[in-house]
Structure formats: C-alpha cells, structure tokens
Amino acid sequence: MRQKDRRSLAGDRHWRGSARLAASCALLFCAFSLLVDWDAGTLTLLRALLWLTLSVTAFAVLLPPRVTAGPGWLAVRTxxxxxxxxxxxxxxxxxxxxxxxxxxxxxxxxxxxxxxxxxxxxxxxxxxxxxxxxxxxxxxxxxxxxxxxxxxxxxxxxxxxxxxxxxxxxxx
Structure with a gap:
C-alpha cells in the first residue's frame, strides 16, 4: 500500500488499547492458572498446554474487531x-x-x-x-x-x- 493510501485511511483510535487490554487479561489468566495449578502440585505438561490454549482462546474472544474506512469503503477485521x-x-x-x-x-x-x-x-x-x-x-x-x-x-x-x-x- 502506498504512503498516500495509508494516510487516507481512518482507523479505530481505541483499538490498540483494547487489544492490549485483551492481551493483558489473557496473560494474567494464563499466569494465575499456571501458578495455582503449580501451587497445588498438579501442574503437568498437558495441563500447562490446556491453560495456554484457554488463554489464547480468551484473547481471541476478547480482541475487538478492527474497523478501518477509506473513500467509499468500510472494513471490519476479526x-x-x-x-x-x-x-x-x-x-x-x-x-x-x-x-x-x-x-x-x-x-x-x-x-x-x-x-x-x-x-x-x-x-x-x-x-x-x-x-x-x-x-x-x-x-x-x-x-x-x-x-x-x-x-x-x-x-x-x-x-x-x-x-x-x-x-x-x-x-x-
């Protein structure tokens, strides 16, 4: 995409903050889940992979759609x-x-x-x-x-x- 085309795009100015919040929530969920499981003495490789998978899923659910617009079009990316x-x-x-x-x-x-x-x-x-x-x-x-x-x-x-x-x- 040319530089001029990028300047003519209008994007959601709050998306990055919302994406950071989603990532922070997912990381905290992962860290606390692993910490509680480790403290209980039940942490295994399989359970760690389960917590990581659940954290990635939480991030995907919490991540807001990215909205951009330009002359004559509007796009939403999930x-x-x-x-x-x-x-x-x-x-x-x-x-x-x-x-x-x-x-x-x-x-x-x-x-x-x-x-x-x-x-x-x-x-x-x-x-x-x-x-x-x-x-x-x-x-x-x-x-x-x-x-x-x-x-x-x-x-x-x-x-x-x-x-x-x-x-x-x-x-x-």
Whole structure:
C-alpha cells in the first residue's frame, strides 16, 4: 500500500488499547492458572498446554474487531475473517438494539458487515467516511432501506460530540 493510501485511511483510535487490554487479561489468566495449578502440585505438561490454549482462546474472544474506512469503503477485521462493504453502493442499513446494539450494512455486491455503533461515535473520521458513502448511495438511488437509521445515528453522534465538547470546555 502506498504512503498516500495509508494516510487516507481512518482507523479505530481505541483499538490498540483494547487489544492490549485483551492481551493483558489473557496473560494474567494464563499466569494465575499456571501458578495455582503449580501451587497445588498438579501442574503437568498437558495441563500447562490446556491453560495456554484457554488463554489464547480468551484473547481471541476478547480482541475487538478492527474497523478501518477509506473513500467509499468500510472494513471490519476479526481474528477469524475480514468483512468489507462499499459505502458508496449501500443497499440497506439496519440497526438492531438489545444488550449489544449493532449496525448491519449491505452493499450492491451482496457483501454484509456488522459494526458496533459506539465505534462510529468514538471515531469521527470513520463516521465521516461512512456518512459520505451513505450520501453517495442515497444520491445514486441504491440505498433502499435505512437512510432514516443513518440520520438518527448521525444526530445521536452529533449530540454526544456536543456534550463532550461542552464538558471539556467546562460549560456543562
């Protein structure tokens, strides 16, 4: 990838901290498990491999998806797979609530991506790239379902941003 292409990417600015937290939790789990097993006098090579495997599994589960965006696209990478949609060719946008709210984006190429809306609120550059792509999809007439979802999400993100600015300036 060229240097200019790397600069035009918008990435989750909190991902590295979350990845470090996931690694720390997995390492602590491994260390404490091995220490307790060793102290009990039951540590064997097989049990050590079991604790290491469980620690790697805990890391994979705790590792958050990595979200990046660029002109006309949005990508989410997990330890298992990578999903990419064309934001300038979206067909549908749906938001599902509940305990773990998530946004589902579908493009004209049949690709589908799930995303936590909090990532968009925490990363204005990613939100900007997605918003531009959604407007292009609306202008082209491909976005058939979900323009209202994106409008509501945009208002919510703008409200949170205003509150954060007011709080940081001491006006609220």
């Amino acid at each position: 330890p298992w797979r990578s999903h990419l949609v064309r934001t300038d060719a979206l067909v549908a946008v749906r938001q599902y609530g509940g305990v773990s709210a998530h946004l589902v984006l579908c493009d004209t190429h049949g690709r589908r991506l799930e995303l936590d809306p909090r990532v968009l609120a925490a990363n204005p550059l990613i939100w900007h790239e997605l918003d531009i792509g959604v407007h292009r999809s609306v202008d082209r007439g491909t976005l058939l379902q979900g323009a209202d979802v994106m409008e509501k999400l945009g208002h919510r993100i703008d409200d949170e941003t205003v509150r954060a600015v007011l709080k940081a300036s001491g006006l609220s």
